[in-house]
Amino acid sequence: GERLAERYLGRRVSCAHCPVACIHLAVLREPYKNEPYFYKTTFVSYDYEPIYACGSMLGMGSTEGMLKVLDEVETYGLDAMSTGVALAWMTEAYERGLVTEKETIVRPVWGDYASYLKAIEYVVEQPNDFYAALAKGVEYASKVYGGTEFALAYGGNEMPGYHTGPAAHLGFALGTRHSHLDSAGYSYDQKMVGKRLSVEDAVAYLMEEERWRQVLTSLVICLFARGVYTPQVVVEAFKPLGWELSENDLKEIGKKIHLLKLRYKLDEGFSFDQLRFPKRIFETPSPHGMLDPLFMEQALKLYKSRVEEELKSLEAAQRW
Ligand code: SF4
Structure with missing residues (x-):
């Protein structure tokens, strides 16, 4: 990244109105094949x-x-x-x-x-x-x-480059899109470096975070700014619009969206039982040392049983 910035970064661009401009464009300058002195210049987006x-x-x-x-x-x-x-x-x-x-x-x-x-x-x-x-x-x-x-x-989606510990890989496996954007397991791993991880805490974190993201993405925020939009800030931001929602109301909405997405996936053939952890991730050390296959399997089972239980409750409530 630093070498690219020093030698190739041509400009940065931004989504509309954002002052951060995190989109980096490198300049690729290539000589014409048959004409000396002429160059083709291409801007290539990278991160x-x-x-x-x-x-x-x-x-x-x-x-x-x-x-x-x-x-x-x-x-x-x-x-x-x-x-x-x-x-x-x-x-x-x-x-x-x-x-x-x-x-x-x-x-x-x-x-x-x-x-x-x-x-x-x-x-x-x-x-x-x-x-x-x-x-x-x-x-x-x-x-x-x-x-x-x-x-x-x-889940059929190729892995992103975060080998930070067990929560990152659990997030890829269990996230609704099997993406690192579903939940920040990598961030949890990083915060927990040097501490003992528990299956229960990791699963609770991943679930809670993905559910809160349902609210944030419904508000169309940039996920890089997710730390700014705390539940308290979102509650306050709704007030001038005439919406009086509590933090709990918002979290319940996030939970329902998350469960409905999972319901849809399960109806379309997704199965928690078919998820697998590639052997390679257990062969490469992470900041939490070598990953433990048993920890991963237990987390998968716990997540599955929590989702099944909550889906039953949601469906029972909807029948009313
Ligand atoms: S992705 Fe987010 S931080 Fe980056 S330019 Fe767009 S709005 Fe700004």
Whole structure:
């Protein structure tokens, strides 16, 4: 990030009216192939997650190479995290002999951005069964070709780059969209570094935080500013609009939205029992040391039983 800011940051832009301007654009200056002195200048948006997925995950040693990969991901309208994680899975699968160049067409090598640029084209065009499978994500591709232990995905969604401790991974698994934006498990992990974590507290935090986010996102706030919009501030902000809501009213609304989303997912085929934690996360140390599979399984079970119980109560209340 610092190197990008020093050498490549061209400008920052902002959502309407926001003074923060957290959207960073790098300048990628490329010479024309056949005309000396002429350059094509491209502004490439970057932040932590794309750098993790299309930089570190791919062993990228060239900043310009990473920016080219990010630009191609944007051009094709792909998800940067899914694409980076999928290409990393492909590279490891190739190294382990699970797939060959017959499948990958290019020769995947860590840091070789030219091969990755070609592979991204193939993910979009799907010239063979392998790329058709990879385009469905690493969860699916690893079921066909093997390598589930390093297929970094939760609920079909590729993992973001937060290996801060158990709460982050529980958040990816249990969040309604399997996203790091569903709940800040990573933030909980960071606050708890050096302290003993309990399954009950971690589950309670994740549930409460995701439920409060239902309120915040319904208010259309930026989640970077979520610390400003405390329940007390939201209660006060509603008053001039003629709405007298208590903190508890708001929390109950958040809980109901969260449960209805889960009800919808369960009706559409989602099952807590099908969630899995990729083996790789237990092989890499976190700020809380090595993660304990038992802790994760217990948390998953507790979350599931709480949701099932609360859904029953909600449905009973709705029948009235
Ligand atoms: S994402 Fe949030 S902090 Fe960043 S510019 Fe938009 S409103 Fe501001």
